[in-house]
Amino acid sequence: MANVLTPQGEDFPRWYQDVIAKAQLAENGPARGSQVIRPSGFALWERMTAEMDARIKETGTENASFPLLIPESYFTREADHVEGFAPELWMVTHGGGKELEEKLAIRPTSETVIGEYMAKWVNSYRDLPLLLNQWCNVMRYELRTRLFLRSSEFLWQEGHTVHESYEDAHAFTLRILHEVYADFMENVLALPVLRGIKTEAERFAGALNTFAVEALMRDGKALQMGTSHELGQNFAKAFDIQFQGKDGRQAHGWTTSWGTSTRMIGGLIMGHGDDAGLRVPPNLAPVQVCVMVVKDTDEVQTAARKVADELKGDGLRVKLDHRGDVAFGRRAVDAELKGYPVRIEVGPRDLKNGEATVVSRVAGTKETVPLGMLAEAVAAALQGAQEQLWNEALEFRESRTADASTVEEAVEAAQSGYARLPWDACGVEGERKAAESAVTVRVL
Amino acid sequence: MANVLTPQGEDFPRWYQDVIAKAQLAENGPARGSQVIRPSGFALWERMTAEMDARIKETGTENASFPLLIPESYFTREADHVEGFAPELWMVTHGGGKELEEKLAIRPTSETVIGEYMAKWVNSYRDLPLLLNQWCNVMRYELRTRLFLRSSEFLWQEGHTVHESYEDAHAFTLRILHEVYADFMENVLALPVLRGIKTEAERFAGALNTFAVEALMRDGKALQMGTSHELGQNFAKAFDIQFQGKDGRQAHGWTTSWGTSTRMIGGLIMGHGDDAGLRVPPNLAPVQVCVMVVKDTDEVQTAARKVADELKGDGLRVKLDHRGDVAFGRRAVDAELKGYPVRIEVGPRDLKNGEATVVSRVAGTKETVPLGMLAEAVAAALQGAQEQLWNEALEFRESRTADASTVEEAVEAAQSGYARLPWDACGVEGERKAAESAVTVRVL
Ligand SMILES: [Zn+2]
Ligand SMILES: [Zn+2]
Numbered sequence: 001m002a003n004v005l006t007p008q009g010e011d012f013p014r015w016y017q018d019v020i021a022k023a024q025l026a027e028n029g030p031a032r033g034s035q036v037i038r039p040s041g042f043a044l045w046e047r048m049t050a051e052m053d054a055r056i057k058e059t060g061t062e063n064a065s066f067p068l069l070i071p072e073s074y075f076t077r078e079a080d081h082v083e084g085f086a087p088e089l090w091m092v093t094h095g096g097g098k099e100l101e102e103k104l105a106i107r108p109t110s111e112t113v114i115g116e117y118m119a120k121w122v123n124s125y126r127d128l129p130l131l132l133n134q135w136c137n138v139m140r141y142e143l144r145t146r147l148f149l150r151s152s153e154f155l156w157q158e159g160h161t162v163h164e165s166y167e168d169a170h171a172f173t174l175r176i177l178h179e180v181y182a183d184f185m186e187n188v189l190a191l192p193v194l195r196g197i198k199t200e201a202e203r204f205a206g207a208l209n210t211f212a213v214e215a216l217m218r219d220g221k222a223l224q225m226g227t228s229h230e231l232g233q234n235f236a237k238a239f240d241i242q243f244q245g246k247d248g249r250q251a252h253g254w255t256t257s258w259g260t261s262t263r264m265i266g267g268l269i270m271g272h273g274d275d276a277g278l279r280v281p282p283n284l285a286p287v288q289v290c291v292m293v294v295k296d297t298d299e300v301q302t303a304a305r306k307v308a309d310e311l312k313g314d315g316l317r318v319k320l321d322h323r324g325d326v327a328f329g330r331r332a333v334d335a336e337l338k339g340y341p342v343r344i345e346v347g348p349r350d351l352k353n354g355e356a357t358v359v360s361r362v363a364g365t366k367e368t369v370p371l372g373m374l375a376e377a378v379a380a381a382l383q384g385a386q387e388q389l390w391n392e393a394l395e396f397r398e399s400r401t402a403d404a405s406t407v408e409e410a411v412e413a414a415q416s417g418y419a420r421l422p423w424d425a426c427g428v429e430g431e432r433k434a435a436e437s438a439v440t441v442r443v444l
Numbered sequence: 445m446a447n448v449l450t451p452q453g454e455d456f457p458r459w460y461q462d463v464i465a466k467a468q469l470a471e472n473g474p475a476r477g478s479q480v481i482r483p484s485g486f487a488l489w490e491r492m493t494a495e496m497d498a499r500i501k502e503t504g505t506e507n508a509s510f511p512l513l514i515p516e517s518y519f520t521r522e523a524d525h526v527e528g529f530a531p532e533l534w535m536v537t538h539g540g541g542k543e544l545e546e547k548l549a550i551r552p553t554s555e556t557v558i559g560e561y562m563a564k565w566v567n568s569y570r571d572l573p574l575l576l577n578q579w580c581n582v583m584r585y586e587l588r589t590r591l592f593l594r595s596s597e598f599l600w601q602e603g604h605t606v607h608e609s610y611e612d613a614h615a616f617t618l619r620i621l622h623e624v625y626a627d628f629m630e631n632v633l634a635l636p637v638l639r640g641i642k643t644e645a646e647r648f649a650g651a652l653n654t655f656a657v658e659a660l661m662r663d664g665k666a667l668q669m670g671t672s673h674e675l676g677q678n679f680a681k682a683f684d685i686q687f688q689g690k691d692g693r694q695a696h697g698w699t700t701s702w703g704t705s706t707r708m709i710g711g712l713i714m715g716h717g718d719d720a721g722l723r724v725p726p727n728l729a730p731v732q733v734c735v736m737v738v739k740d741t742d743e744v745q746t747a748a749r750k751v752a753d754e755l756k757g758d759g760l761r762v763k764l765d766h767r768g769d770v771a772f773g774r775r776a777v778d779a780e781l782k783g784y785p786v787r788i789e790v791g792p793r794d795l796k797n798g799e800a801t802v803v804s805r806v807a808g809t810k811e812t813v814p815l816g817m818l819a820e821a822v823a824a825a826l827q828g829a830q831e832q833l834w835n836e837a838l839e840f841r842e843s844r845t846a847d848a849s850t851v852e853e854a855v856e857a858a859q860s861g862y863a864r865l866p867w868d869a870c871g872v873e874g875e876r877k878a879a880e881s882a883v884t885v886r887v888l
Contacts (some may be wrong), residue, residue, distance in 0.1 A: 027561070029511035030518070031548050032539070036561055039506035039576070046507060062483035063490060067473035068512075068550075068581055068597055069534075074474070087541055090513075092550065094535040095476070095596075096585030104475050106512070106536065106550075117471070117480055126769065132483070137512055137581065141540030152539075153512055325570065 004333060007275045012219040017147075019269055023278055023337045026147045033145035033152030037262070040338060041148075043286035044265050045155065049135060051188050051284070052157060052260065055180040059172075061131040061159060066113050068137075069104035074112035078238040081111065084205020088140040090152070106139040111206065111231070111257055114160045115239030122162055122253060124244050129168060130253075133159040148266035149223075156261035162241055162253040166232075169254035173228045176258045177211045181226040189264070190281040190389040191215040191271045192397055193225060194418070196443025199431055204257075208232035214442045216397045217270035220416040222442050225267050228258035272389050278339030279362055281389050282382040287319040289378055290340040292331060294347030296324020304346040307356065307374060314375055316382075336361065341385045342378055362388050407433050418442070448777060451719045456663040461591075463713055467722055467781045470591045477589035477596030481706070484782060485592075487730035488709050489599065493579060495632050495728070496601060496704065499624040503616075505575040505603060510557050512581075513548035518556035522682040525555065528649020532584040534596070550583040555650065555675070555701055558604045559683030566697060568688050569608055573616065577603040592710035593667075600705035606685055606697040610676075613698035617672045620702045621655045625670040633708070634725040634833040635659040635715045636841055637669060638862070640887025643875055648701075652676035658886045660841045661714035664860040666886050669711050672702035716833055722783030723806055725833050726826040731763040733822055734784040736775060738791030740768020748790040751800065751818060758819055760826075780805065785829045786822055806832050851877050862886070 005018040020026055025041030028034070037045065053063075069092055075082045090106040093099060107113065114132065122130055139153045148154075159176065163169040177195055185193045198210040207229040214222045235241070236252040245251050272279040282288050291308040293300045301322055308320040319340070321331055335343045345357040350368060358377050359366045362385040369377045400417025404410035407430040413419035414434070426434070431441045449462040464470055469485030472478070481489065497507075513536055519526045534550040537543060551557065558576065566574055583597045592598075603620065607613040621639055629637050642654040651673040658666045679685070680696040689695050716723040726732050735752040737744045745766055752764040763784070765775055779787045789801040794812060802821050803810045806829040813821045844861025848854035851874040857863035858878070870878070875885045 029513075030515050030557065030560065031511060031513040034511035034513060035509075036511065037509040039508050042508045043506070045509075062487070064483050064486050065479075065481040065489075065599060067475060067478035067480065068583065069473075069475040069478060071474050089539075089541075090536050091538040092534050093537045095533075096587070097531055097533075113474065116474065139512065143540070155509060 003275065004337065005275060005277065008218060008273075012270075013146075015273075015275070016266075016270060019273055019277055019337070020147050023339070025265070025269075028145075028147070029153070031152070033142045033150075035147055035151045035153065037155075041265060044268065044280070044284070045262055047284050047286050048184075048188075048264055049157070052180065052184055053135070055184055056133050056157070056159065059131065059175060059180065060129075061133045061161070063134060064132050065134055065136070066107075066110050066117070068107055070107050070110070070113045072103045072105055074116065075105065077112065078206045078234055080234070081206035081238075085109070085140075088142075090139045090141055107136075108138055108140045109257070109259070110134070110136075110138075110158055111160065111235055111255075112239070115235045115241060115255070118160070118162050118253075118255075119239045119241045122241055122243050125164055125246050128162060128164045128243060128253065129172065130162040131159075131172075132161065133157055146266075148262055148269070151262075154261045154263065156259050159256070159258045161256045162236070163256070164243070164245070164251075164253070166254050169232075169256050170230055173209075173211060173230045173256045173258070176256075177213065177226075177228045181213050181228065181258075181260060185213060185215065185225055185264075186390075188281065188283045189268055189271070190283070190386055190393060191225070191267065192390070192394045194222075194443050198227075198443065199441045201431060202440065204229045206231060206234050207257075208234070212443055215267055215271055216393075216400060216417060217267070218273070218396065219270065220400050222418065222440075223263070223267045223270065224442075225264055226258070226260035229256060231255040231257060271393060273339070277337035279385075279389060280339040280341060282341045282386050285339075285341055286317060287338070287340045288317045288342065288382060290319045290321055290335050290343040292321040292328070292335070292343055292345050293324060294328050294345050297348060299351060300346055300348055303351055303356075303371075307344060307346060307371070311375065311378060316378070342381045344374065344378070360385060410434065447719065448781065449719060449721065452662060452717075456714075457590075459717075459719070460710075460714060463717055463721055463781070464591050467783070469709070469713075472589075472591070473597070475596070477586045477594075479591055479595045479597065481599075485709060488712065488724070488728070489706055491728050491730050492628075492632075492708055493601070496624065496628055497579070499628055500577050500601070500603065503575065503619060503624065504573075505577045505605070507578060508576050509578055509580070510551075510554050510561070512551055514551050514554070514557045516547045516549055518560065519549065521556065522650045522679055524678070525650035525682075529553070529584075532586075534583045534585055551580075552582055552584045553701070553703070554578070554580075554582075554602055555604065555679055555699075556683070559679045559685060559699070562604070562606050562697075562699075563683045563685045566606055566685055566687050569690050572606060572608045572687060572697065573612060574606040575603075575616075576605065577601055590710075592706055592713070595706075598705045598707065600703050603700070603702045605700045606680070607700070608687070608689070608695075608697070610698050613676075613700050614674055617653075617655060617674045617700045617702070620700075621657065621670075621672045625657050625672065625702075625704060629657060629659065629669055629708075630834075632725065632727045633712055633715070634727070634830055634837060635669070635711065636834070636838045638666075638887050642671075642887065643885050645875060646884065648673045650675060650678050651701075652678070656887055659711050659715055660837075660844060660861065661711070662717070662840065663714065664844050666862065666884075667707070667711045667714065668886075669708055670702070670704035673700060675699040675701060715837060717783070721781035723829075723833060724783040724785060726785045726830050729783075729785055730761060731782070731784045732761045732786065732826060734763045734765055734779050734787040736765040736772070736779070736787055736789050737768060738772050738789050741792060743795060744790055744792055747795055747800075747815075751788060751790060751815070755819065755822060760822070786825045788818065788822070804829060854878065 006014040092104040193213040203210045209230040241253040360381045402413035404419045410419035410421040450458040536548040637657040647654045653674040685697040804825045846857035848863045848865045854863035854865040
């Protein structure tokens with residue numbers, strides 16, 4: 001079979017673009033750096049949001065919705081924040097045919113507007129912790145964009161919380177990092193992640209500390225998959241988020257914010273994909289099993305529908321591909337491209353023997369299975385696929401992590417993966433030096 | 445107990461504002477007409493989207509995500525559409541500190557940008573029908589705004605489809621109207637809806653026909669709860685959505701679009717609410733049962749948690765209110781305000797007898813129930829509440845619908861509800877005359 005995609009080893013960025021186009025995941029939108037997420041791509045995001053949302057709610061956080069447009073003046077209240085975001089804003093200047101009195105920015109993130117409302121809602125220690133999240137779109141002006149990874153508009157969740165004390169806020173920042181982000185990425189996405197603290201240079205604008213989770217892509221480069229920020233009292237002071245404590249005294253709250261975005265789709269593609277396309281871990285997969293008719297006969301169609309219905313009845317996410325009018329070969333290539341963990345081919349020859357063919361995308365196996373045993377075979381294949389993706393990613397990371405004792409060694413090692421370097425041996429100077437070779441300090 | 449809310453009979457619009465504030469559903473945002481939806485309000489929306497999304501997917505429609513910003517030039521391609529929407533646009537003129545080459549509008553609706561992409565994706569009759577939907581925010585400049593009902597920014601779903609023929613598109617428009625919109629509103633929201641076609645004056649900008657579902661609010665006024673538009677070939681021609689038919693000839697597609705929004709939250713409030721607050725139908729309710737501790741003792745806390753866990757185990761949506769440090773009376777008023785269908789009060793006196801108190805918000809009943817019988821009592825109360833809300837709304841609508849034979853009679857009847865008037869007796873002239881008395885022709 002001719003390659004549908006540029007091989008990874010030949011040109012990884014090109015392979016990435018090819019997969020997105022051929023698997024019909026996304027396209028560029030009309031405005032600079034905007035994107036159209038097509039149904040195959042959006043289904044991945046829907047599964048991500050469902051899994052993440054359940055974990056976020058487990059922490060006691062509630063969803064809300066804040067406005068898209070933020071008055072320009074809000075940004076100026078926290079000095080570091082305005083410096084960090086001003087150059088990236090998209091500005092609305094007209095509404096209803098008239099010039100607006102105050103310019104409005106499309107939210108690049110919502111600390112400021114949410115801070116304004118938190119200040120109204122928080123009065124007493126009884127109101128704390130206040131734990132909010134929203135799923136929404138945000139925009140940041142970008143000159144060089146790549147679908148999912150760096151786009152002007154993206155979809156994300158942003159959590160914002162207020163706590164009584166430094167300790168509470170600190171603990172919550174880490175709880176999100178470990179129990180929500182890393183747990184989702186490791187157990188659902190099957191991507192081992194490094195968790196740690198960002199250097200001052202990479203910190204969120206206005207934060208005390210930024211924690212991040214980073215995954216290693218198959219080209220040996222790290223991708224930041226999510227961040228959780230301790231904002232200290234910076235925003236609480238800028239927006240006057242005060243409460244009366246148990247001791248009767250007024251105090252400023254301690255806030256956090258944390259986010260993950262459609263960039264995780266990019267991480268999924270580059271963390272597991274191969275030269276045939278996506279490989280989607282079964283715990284995430286919107287389609288865990290694709291049941292395909294090999295030939296368009298009544299007998300085959302009926303049998304395929306029955307197989308699909310039974311697997312659905314077992315609680316699996318199943319797609320029935322009954323398109324008799326599209327060549328089977330083309331549909332099989334498409335199933336590989338989209339990375340369905342298991343496909344079941346139902347054809348007249350197998351059916352005569354009371355069998356169907358089970359193809360495992362990750363293991364690369366193809367076996368004939370009696371119809372009565374399909375449920376077990378599929379369950380085993382799904383579990384195997386989840387484990388194999390995890391193991392491959394973990395082994396790849398281990399093989400690409402080198403210990404270094406100097407910045408020079410680290411820069412060299414980082415050409416093909418992670419370098420583990422004591423911060424004492426790096427420091428701010430070392431970070432600057434590494435940056436000249438396009439190497440960044442990921443987490444401490 | 446003193447009224448927490450302005451009574452409906454005294455001032456309905458004021459009552460509406462009071463409920464939204466006191467039940468902490470939403471607040472005005474900083475930009476004109478924008479809104480902040482608080483967790484209690486957003487939980488209603490999450491349940492609406494979950495129920496609607498399942499129905500939308502049942503029709504074979506898939507979710508996608510299109511960009512927020514639309515080049516100004518896109519709007520000019522369909523003449524009626526630009527005329528309808530140009531005065532309402534919010535315009536982005538600057539990005540990254542520079543003036544943009546082409547102004548971008550924040551989407552007021554996405555027919556234009558989606559039309560642009562559909563034209564790329566549709567080539568053959570095999571690609572049809574193309575059934576897409578997105579859940580997103582949109583903005584329309586509004587001078588006079590009311591939370592949920594008319595806001596500059598709102599959340600909605602917008603479906604966009606392309607079909608092979610007029611008949612297919614027509615049938616799909618009606619399928620959405622009946623099987624998705626009316627089904628959801630009647631079976632989940634417990635609001636009987638009128639379904640019909642809009643007059644030319646009320647039609648969507650660029651549509652052949654607009655169908656709508658309308659519900660009667662408790663002040664006797666109709667609220668449009670959703671619309672489904674037949675767009676004919678207007679957008680297909682403007683954006684050149686063409687396909688090769690089974691006969692080998694090129695033809696333009698037939699498109700539809702359809703939407704429902706956070707306005708449904710307003711409809712829920714005004715369709716069922718009473719002087720004590722919201723009344724949320726159990727099929728929708730994010731909290732079907734609120735289990736409340738009456739006193740803060742270990743025994744009560746343990747028993748309440750056990751009751752809540754058991755009901756959760758039965759698949760109900762349950763909230764445990766264990767706040768021993770907030771006065772019980774205040775919490776009970778809050779439960780009424782938020783309209784939880786059932787609350788269970790767990791107190792030391794009842795517990796001694798192995799009982800708890802079940803309060804039904806809609807029936808207005810309060811009964812002591814043995815702990816072992818709670819599950820049955822709650823199930824019966826929930827079913828009763830769903831039915832009662834439906835019956836009350838239906839009876840109210842019947843009592844407020846009058847037959848009229850002239851426009852004058854209809855205008856009089858419409859002061860307190862619906863007037864049923866043959867279109868022959870009304871016509872475009874009659875519609876204009878009725879409009880002078882602030883009466884609109886809702887559906888034909
Ligand atoms: Zn202050
Ligand atoms: Zn054309």
